[in-house]
Amino acid sequence: MELEDFQPIFGEPGVECSGNDLVPSRPFLFHVHAADPSHLAFHVTDFHSSTFEALLSVFQLEDMRDDVGIGGSWSEFMDYVTSSLKSRDVKLVLSGHSNSDTGAAKAKLVAQKAKGMPVISISLGKLTGSAASSAIADLSFQLFKAFKTTHELYMEGEQERSIQLQKVILAEREKSESIQRQLEQYSKRQKLPKTNSPNKDIVSASLNNGLQSPEKQAARDAGSTKVTSRVVPVYRRARVRGVLLHDTEDDEDSKKH
Structure with a gap:
């Protein structure tokens, strides 16, 4: 049984005092970590x-x-200890005569996973002088490392989410542009420009003539021919001079007699 895989735990316990003369004026922080593979340290x-x-x-x-x-x-026992120390029910119970300069003489860290479940109670010894300073320095440095690790993980997660979001935005933009192009093409097909050709009437007349039946066309051609070959009246004829006229039969008979 070793503690190499134990992850550090930080927390702020609620403070309780067993003596009337104990009035804590400052909040406390606790730090639980594996001092080595076979020892668990509480500060x-x-x-x-x-x-x-x-x-x-x-x-x-x-x-x-x-x-x-x-x-x-x-492992189940250690999981329970870890869950208890991470819960909201962790308390620091202070006891022993103290003054404002030296604080409480004794303390006990009490935790339980949930109400009604077994209670974990750790008796703590007071540190003074360089030992206390060393413990405070170590807790501060470990707290900073934990914050740095959490911050880096958070930034990596945010960067990954940002990349994924950019991909989604790019895909949506391409989709929107594709839909816009399709709408423009559809609009052009629905609104084709009208042809304003100067030969429109000529073309229409030619088409109309081409569409008429052969019988109607022939009748029109015949009527045109009759009109052009109409006989001119006698009084409008021009006299032709120097033309010999043939005698009629009566004239020939009178000549014989």
Whole structure:
């Protein structure tokens, strides 16, 4: 049983005081992480006068498992511990005489996954001097690393979503342009320009003549011929001079006699 895969947990516990003289004036943060493959470290601090620590080995965690009464495998127990520390019901219980400069003498971190379920209780020892400063510095640096990792993951996710959104926008734009072109082509087919040719009447007349029946055309040609061969009246004829006229039969008979 090792703790190499344990992911760091940060949180802000609710503060409770067991003595009337304890009035915390600052909020606390806690940090739970694997100090090494066989130890789980708990640090709680207000970054001022109160800093607490607990270092539990795997064997101590096993004892806690028996005391709490959680069955199942080791991984199931650690999952329950993790879920409890990430819940909203984590509390820091302060106790012991203290003043505004040194804070509470003792503390206990209490967590449970949900109401009515087993309670995880971790007793914490107070740190002072360089040990407290070192714990605060380590918590601050780990908190920054966690923030940086979360920020990078967030930015990568945002960049990926931005790329996907740009692809969607480009596809929609191409689709819109295609629809616009189709509408323009349809509009041109529906509104063809009218032909204004100066020979329109001539062409129409030719078409009308071509469409007439052969019988009507022949009748029209015959009527035209009769009109052109009409006999001119005698009084309109021009006299022809120097023309010999043939004698009629009466004239020939008178000559014989």
